[in-house]
Amino acid sequence: xxxxxxxxxxxxxxxxxxxxxxxxxxxxxxxxxxxxxxxxxxxxxxxxxxxxxxxxxxxxxxxxxxxxxxxxxxxxxxxxxxxxxxxxxxxxxxxxxxxxxxxxxxxxxxxxxxxxxxxxxxxxxxxxxxxxxxxxxxxxxxxxxxxxxxxxxxxxxxxxxxxxxxxxxxxxxxxxxxx
Numbered sequence: 630x631x632x633x634x635x636x637x638x639x640x641x642x643x644x645x646x647x648x649x650x651x652x653x654x655x656x657x658x659x660x661x662x663x664x665x666x667x668x669x670x671x672x673x674x675x676x677x678x679x680x681x682x683x684x685x686x687x688x689x690x691x692x693x694x695x696x697x698x699x700x701x702x703x704x705x706x707x708x709x710x711x712x713x714x715x716x717x718x719x720x721x722x723x724x725x726x727x728x729x730x731x732x733x734x735x736x737x738x739x740x741x742x743x744x745x746x747x748x749x750x751x752x753x754x755x756x757x758x759x760x761x762x763x764x765x766x767x768x769x770x771x772x773x774x775x776x777x778x779x780x781x782x783x784x785x786x787x788x789x790x791x792x793x794x795x796x797x798x799x800x801x802x803x804x805x806x807x808x
Contacts, residue, residue, distance in 0.1 A: 709736045716747050725750055733759075742767065742775060749783040754793040761787075761799045768806055781807050 634642075712732040719725035729751050732738065738748060738759050748760035767774065774780050781804055788800040 709739075712736065713739060713741065713744055717743050719747070721750060726752060729756060738763070740766075746776065746780060746783060749780075749787055752790075754791055754796050757787055757791060757796050758793075758799075761796065761803065764803060765799070768803060774807070777807060 709732075712728065712735065715728040716725065716732055719728045725747060729738075729748055732744070733756065738744070738756070740763050742764075745760045745763050748756055751757060751760070764780070784800045784804045784807070788797050788804065791797050791800065
């Protein structure tokens with residue numbers, strides 16, 4: 630016959646190639662998984678939830694409930710938060726005016742920029758003056774306004790819509806400072 634190797638010999642050489650080093654495993658040929666830190670973490674969390682309590686490691690890091698001072702929750706604080714949310718979520722017009730008036734009557738106008746931004750939509754100059762005072766304080770302290778462009782646009786609207794010249798002037802001054 631010829632010098633040419635048979636297909637059987639070629640296959641044997643391939644199996645013994647340096648480029649293919651697969652060892653046959655008795656477990657079906659799949660390599661065994663090495664447990665990673667993530668898997669260990671997940672097992673620890675599963676154990677934590679199964680037992681219904683915190684692991685001893687975490688108990689030392691958390692403050693003990695007996696050590697904390699228990700202060701009764703102020704029902705007025707919850708009412709104040711409810712009214713602030715009502716102002717922020719109000720659609721505008723009479724709904725916003727009513728929500729702002731309720732907030733001011735019961736708790737005063739808060740020094741919260743989201744509420745102050747909404748207060749610039751109020752039709753009464755008294756509310757606008759109060760809101761402008763708080764905004765001026767924020768600007769003088771160098772606080773960054775979250776929606777600077779929106780503040781500028783609302784202040785321009787106050788400058789045009791207010792009937793009080795002092796409110797118009799204060800709004801124009803704030804617009805100049807914010808630019």
